Amino acid sequence: MRLNKEAFRELKLLLGDRLLTRKEDLFPYSFDASSLFFFPDGVALPERKEEVIEILRIADYYEFPIVARGCGTATTGSPLPITGGLVVSFTRMNKILELNLEERTVRVEPGVINGELKAYLKRYGLFYPPDPASYAFSSIGGNVATGAGGPRGLKYGTTKDYVLSLEVALPGGKVLKTGPQTLKGVVPYNLTPLFVGSEGTLGLFLEILLKVIPLPEKRRLYLIFFPEEVLAFHFLTEILKMGLTPASAEFVDKTTLQALREKLEPYKDKAPFSSLLFIELDGSFEEVLKDSQRFERILKERKYPFILADEEEEIERLWEIRRAISPLLKKLGAKKIADDITLPRRALSEFLKFLRDLEKASGISISAFGHAGDGNLHVNLLFEEEKKDIVRSLREQIFKKVLELCGTISGEHGVGYLKRPFVIWELDPLQIEIMKKLKSLFDPKGILNPQIKLPD
Amino acid sequence: MRLNKEAFRELKLLLGDRLLTRKEDLFPYSFDASSLFFFPDGVALPERKEEVIEILRIADYYEFPIVARGCGTATTGSPLPITGGLVVSFTRMNKILELNLEERTVRVEPGVINGELKAYLKRYGLFYPPDPASYAFSSIGGNVATGAGGPRGLKYGTTKDYVLSLEVALPGGKVLKTGPQTLKGVVPYNLTPLFVGSEGTLGLFLEILLKVIPLPEKRRLYLIFFPEEVLAFHFLTEILKMGLTPASAEFVDKTTLQALREKLEPYKDKAPFSSLLFIELDGSFEEVLKDSQRFERILKERKYPFILADEEEEIERLWEIRRAISPLLKKLGAKKIADDITLPRRALSEFLKFLRDLEKASGISISAFGHAGDGNLHVNLLFEEEKKDIVRSLREQIFKKVLELCGTISGEHGVGYLKRPFVIWELDPLQIEIMKKLKSLFDPKGILNPQIKLPD
Numbered sequence: 001m002r003l004n005k006e007a008f009r010e011l012k013l014l015l016g017d018r019l020l021t022r023k024e025d026l027f028p029y030s031f032d033a034s035s036l037f038f039f040p041d042g043v044a045l046p047e048r049k050e051e052v053i054e055i056l057r058i059a060d061y062y063e064f065p066i067v068a069r070g071c072g073t074a075t076t077g078s079p080l081p082i083t084g085g086l087v088v089s090f091t092r093m094n095k096i097l098e099l100n101l102e103e104r105t106v107r108v109e110p111g112v113i114n115g116e117l118k119a120y121l122k123r124y125g126l127f128y129p130p131d132p133a134s135y136a137f138s139s140i141g142g143n144v145a146t147g148a149g150g151p152r153g154l155k156y157g158t159t160k161d162y163v164l165s166l167e168v169a170l171p172g173g174k175v176l177k178t179g180p181q182t183l184k185g186v187v188p189y190n191l192t193p194l195f196v197g198s199e200g201t202l203g204l205f206l207e208i209l210l211k212v213i214p215l216p217e218k219r220r221l222y223l224i225f226f227p228e229e230v231l232a233f234h235f236l237t238e239i240l241k242m243g244l245t246p247a248s249a250e251f252v253d254k255t256t257l258q259a260l261r262e263k264l265e266p267y268k269d270k271a272p273f274s275s276l277l278f279i280e281l282d283g284s285f286e287e288v289l290k291d292s293q294r295f296e297r298i299l300k301e302r303k304y305p306f307i308l309a310d311e312e313e314e315i316e317r318l319w320e321i322r323r324a325i326s327p328l329l330k331k332l333g334a335k336k337i338a339d340d341i342t343l344p345r346r347a348l349s350e351f352l353k354f355l356r357d358l359e360k361a362s363g364i365s366i367s368a369f370g371h372a373g374d375g376n377l378h379v380n381l382l383f384e385e386e387k388k389d390i391v392r393s394l395r396e397q398i399f400k401k402v403l404e405l406c407g408t409i410s411g412e413h414g415v416g417y418l419k420r421p422f423v424i425w426e427l428d429p430l431q432i433e434i435m436k437k438l439k440s441l442f443d444p445k446g447i448l449n450p451q452i453k454l455p456d
Numbered sequence: 457m458r459l460n461k462e463a464f465r466e467l468k469l470l471l472g473d474r475l476l477t478r479k480e481d482l483f484p485y486s487f488d489a490s491s492l493f494f495f496p497d498g499v500a501l502p503e504r505k506e507e508v509i510e511i512l513r514i515a516d517y518y519e520f521p522i523v524a525r526g527c528g529t530a531t532t533g534s535p536l537p538i539t540g541g542l543v544v545s546f547t548r549m550n551k552i553l554e555l556n557l558e559e560r561t562v563r564v565e566p567g568v569i570n571g572e573l574k575a576y577l578k579r580y581g582l583f584y585p586p587d588p589a590s591y592a593f594s595s596i597g598g599n600v601a602t603g604a605g606g607p608r609g610l611k612y613g614t615t616k617d618y619v620l621s622l623e624v625a626l627p628g629g630k631v632l633k634t635g636p637q638t639l640k641g642v643v644p645y646n647l648t649p650l651f652v653g654s655e656g657t658l659g660l661f662l663e664i665l666l667k668v669i670p671l672p673e674k675r676r677l678y679l680i681f682f683p684e685e686v687l688a689f690h691f692l693t694e695i696l697k698m699g700l701t702p703a704s705a706e707f708v709d710k711t712t713l714q715a716l717r718e719k720l721e722p723y724k725d726k727a728p729f730s731s732l733l734f735i736e737l738d739g740s741f742e743e744v745l746k747d748s749q750r751f752e753r754i755l756k757e758r759k760y761p762f763i764l765a766d767e768e769e770e771i772e773r774l775w776e777i778r779r780a781i782s783p784l785l786k787k788l789g790a791k792k793i794a795d796d797i798t799l800p801r802r803a804l805s806e807f808l809k810f811l812r813d814l815e816k817a818s819g820i821s822i823s824a825f826g827h828a829g830d831g832n833l834h835v836n837l838l839f840e841e842e843k844k845d846i847v848r849s850l851r852e853q854i855f856k857k858v859l860e861l862c863g864t865i866s867g868e869h870g871v872g873y874l875k876r877p878f879v880i881w882e883l884d885p886l887q888i889e890i891m892k893k894l895k896s897l898f899d900p901k902g903i904l905n906p907q908i909k910l911p912d
Contacts, residue, residue: 100802102693102800102802103801103802147646160646174886181800181862182799182830182864183609183798183832184605184830184831185866186602186864186868187864187865187871189650189654189891190649190650193650194645194646194647194649194650197645214699214701241557243671283743284742284743285746286740286743286746287739287742287743291740342638342639342640343638344559346559375559375638375640406638408636409643411640412642413642414642415643430632431632431633434898435645441890
């Protein structure tokens with residue numbers, strides 16, 4: 001299943017300069033934010049949906065793999081041509097097609113950058129909440145393909161909660177419209193969510209209709225310092241049970257704190273602390289004021305030191321600490337393996353204790369930070385090259401523990417190529433059988449993203 | 457495909473008294489809230505999921521139809537045995553299995569009544585928003601099967617936005633768990649929403665995991681009187697564009713007002729009015745106060761008369777007017793055909809004008825009321841027996857107009873048996889082909905709800 005001369009000729013006729021075939025041009029499309037590397041046979045840069053459809057017709061005829069790619073920020077290898085073939089890059093299909101103020105919807109091409117959409121909507125007082133860490137340079141199409149989340153998931157949900165309908169090109173070039181164009185509708189089976197998080201294995205997105213909401217008027221960010229690691233989780237449970245729903249609740253564990261030492265220098269007076277929570281409240285001025293009062297009352301009762309940022313600029317500065325984590329983690333080990341497991345919130349404390357024991361026993365640093373609000377932690381193993389073998393076993397132990405605690409091995413990054421061997425650990429044979437049947441239903445020749453997401 | 461003696465014998469062994477076969481016992485299961493009537497061969501009243509699974513094994517072996525039934529409040533015939541067979545009633549599987557306060561989730565059996573779940577959650581300060589008009593006597597399982605909506609859809613979405621995962625029994629008795637048990641998760645394809653709104657055609661629900669949210673602290677209800685019908689829609693657009701999101705925005709048109717005359721007697725001083733909007737605001741005290749101020753400012757600028765209810769009891773009394781509509785409509789004609797079309801909000805005015813022209817030309821009363829907030833109107837044709845033929849043509853004209861305006865012929869009631877002939881008007885051949893393939897994937901012998909939802 002590679003591209004032959006005839007296939008190349010047809011693609012060239014269709015795309016001209018926008019078919020890349022020279023090695024140096026292909027290189028940027030051979031990796032993503034994982035450490036994987038797979039070289040494509042060619043890269044297509046379509047500008048119109050008709051071209052995508054035609055590419056799928058050609059691929060169907062010659063039977064070569066098609067791998068959809070947004071901006072390549074995936075951490076799992078999902079936009080990589082594992083078995084070669086043609087990468088279809090959506091970077092040039094990046095138009096915001098229609099903002100409908102009456103419906104509060106926006107229709108976009110898949111290549112629109114999440115952050116650019118956010119900036120555009122802001123001018124109209126509107127808001128598209130999903131905010132993966134990569135939002136400044138990841139595309140909506142890629143976000144939909146992975147079902148991307150982000151810190152705001154706690155209050156606002158993830159990408160799946162904002163996709164109203166999709167126009168999807170299927171292998172062979174047929175175009176499927178999923179769902180009605182209205183806010184409600186129950187005539188067809190609801191296929192839209194099947195494609196959200198499908199990681200390019202079922203079809204290519206041509207247009208995406210998103211729900212948007214009014215922009216919250218006010219934000220306030222708290223940074224809270226806990227003397228013991230798990231107290232952060234207990235505190236989070238307590239405020240949720242009170243009925244408070246922060247926009248974000250981001251956790252930073254003890255190991256990660258070491259990497260953040262310099263960034264946290266200004267706060268070293270906050271007594272010794274072992275973990276942090278970033279809690280952002282948002283809403284109307286009145287709502288934030290009221291929620292803050294309730295929130296601070298408990299903070300003071302519990303005597304946890306905290307700081308707060310009230311102005312947009314201060315808030316962003318404080319969030320910088322959280323955003324600095326991923327790059328700074330390199331300090332703790334030459335190599336890093338990052339996972340994004342998700343647990344029921346009540347299992348977080350037990351899981352963290354398990355990680356500490358594992359850290360102690362193995363001598364390998366384990367950092368666990370992220371979206372505690374919805375139970376989603378980014379677990380990073382930080383190690384030197386020579387410890388590679390131990391690390392594989394650690395990772396397996398971690399996944400086993402996650403599943404034992406009724407969690408999932410991926411909350412928002414997806415399976416891609418990296419986690420593919422572990423899918424059979426999480427899903428039972430019937431779930432896998434049905435996934436495979438669905439895959440065959442939409443892609444009978446198996447040309448879309450081979451060896452991604454689905455187990456063999 | 458009817459039940460034979462052996463099938464009955466096996467079912468009897470399994471269910472004992474809870475297999476109904478006497479004509480008088482079957483009668484209550486032969487109709488729903490539509491005017492359709494189909495007699496089952498038998499009715500099963502399982503109490504445990506193992507029994508449902510076993511019923512499906514038996515049905516698979518003898519190949520007879522299985523029709524799932526909640527409380528029979530469907531308006532489309534979806535819980536009716538069109539081709540005979542066994543009705544599986546879930547009324548005895550009505551336990552609330554687990555409330556998880558940390559996760560804000562509740563796991564229920566399908567027979568739990570929506571209103572009872574609401575009352576149960578209220579004790580914990582929690583809230584399950586979907587509120588079909590039937591909520592006091594419809595089941596969660598039925599709500600999930602139809603993808604039920606209700607007035608609160610505008611702010612809170614519909615059933616699909618609250619179902620986190622399902623345990624589904626498939627034909628033959630296999631049990632499929634859809635989605636992770638965590639708040640986020642992207643390992644499997646997201647199958648949960650495929651079953652929401654599937655109207656019993658893909659599988660039977662054994663357990664349902666729902667997301668719940670904190671109960672809003674305060675409600676306030678406005679009833680607004682408009683001198684011209686479409687001004688209600690213009691006003692609604694205006695407040696949505698301001699960034700206000702009411703919990704509900706319910707519209708009552710001119711024709712419906714005739715049926716409500718007595719109920720509205722206390723408000724006849726409100727100058728002549730042609731339509732109404734019920735607008736409910738909810739949230740924290742502060743939020744509702746603030747939103748009310750902004751809201752009343754516009755109301756006063758536009759000089760629309762209004763009344764408001766601020767206390768729980770008053771609010772419910774005012775909502776009684778809205779709830780009285782369906783029963784009172786009978787006054788306008790001996791027969792009633794009810795549809796629940798949904799349009800993009802900006803098309804509502806044009807659609808209403810179209811209905812008025814149709815009413816004038818045909819002499820048949822057309823009432824259009826309901827969830828204007830999300831573009832969902834209940835269109836009722838009210839007529840005397842002898843006008844039956846004209847009515848069929850009117851209904852077809854209405855559906856055509858709806859589709860021309862990019863709407864859908866069902867926003868929340870589903871297709872069932874009644875709207876089945878019109879599915880091909882709304883969906884294109886590829887959409888239908890994929891629906892049929894999905895149906896075959898889950899139910900290869902076609903024993904689940906034959907002749908419901910899918911076109912021939």
